[in-house]
Amino acid sequence: MTWLRALLLVCLGAPVIAGPALADVLVGVAVPARGDYAGVGADIVRGVKLATDLSRKLLEMNGILRFGAFAYVPEGSVILFLHSILGGHTLDPEELVATVRDVALVADEYDDRIATKFGGQTMQELLEESVLTHMQGGAKTPEPF
Numbered sequence: 001m002t003w004l005r006a007l008l009l010v011c012l013g014a015p016v017i018a019g020p021a022l023a024d025v026l027v028g029v030a031v032p033a034r035g036d037y038a039g040v041g042a043d044i045v046r047g048v049k050l051a052t053d054l055s056r057k058l059l060e061m062n063g064i065l066r067f068g069a070f071a072y073v074p075e076g077s078v079i080l081f082l083h084s085i086l087g088g089h090t091l092d093p094e095e096l097v098a099t100v101r102d103v104a105l106v107a108d109e110y111d112d113r114i115a116t117k118f119g120g121q122t123m124q125e126l127l128e129e130s131v132l133t134h135m136q137g138g139a140k141t142p143e144p145f
Helices: 002-011 052-064 093-118 123-135
Strands: 027-030 037-046 069-073 078-086
Touching: 037 093, 037 123, 052 069, 052 093, 078 093, 093 123
Parallel strands: none
Antiparallel strands: 027 037, 037 078, 069 078
C-alpha cells in the first residue's frame, strides 16, 4: 500500500481537476488501518437548514446517482457526498483517482444548486470568506517555530 500513501500525500488538499475546469471543492480520502476500503467524501454545503424539501431532494438524488450518496451532519449543518470503494490488494491507484475525481464532479455540480435553493455556503464561499477575514486581520497569525 505504499503507492496509496504516496497518492494520498499528493491528492489531499490539492485541487482536483474536474474536466476543463478546476473543481472548487475539497475531497478527502480516509483509509482505515486495516485497509479493506477507502472512503472518499466532500463537504457540499455548510450552514444549511435541513427542511423537508431538501431531505426529499437528497433522497431522490441518492436513488438516481450511479454511485455514492448525499448525507447530512447536524453538527455544522453540513451536507456531504460520500462514496466507498473496496480496498486491500484489489485497490489500484487508477480506481482511487477516478473515485476522487467523480466525487469532486458530483460535489462541484450540486454545491451551488443546493446553496442557492436551500441556503448555506459552499466550501468555495467559506474558503474565500476565511481568506478575506485573514487578510483583514480578523484571524490570528500562527507564531513562528
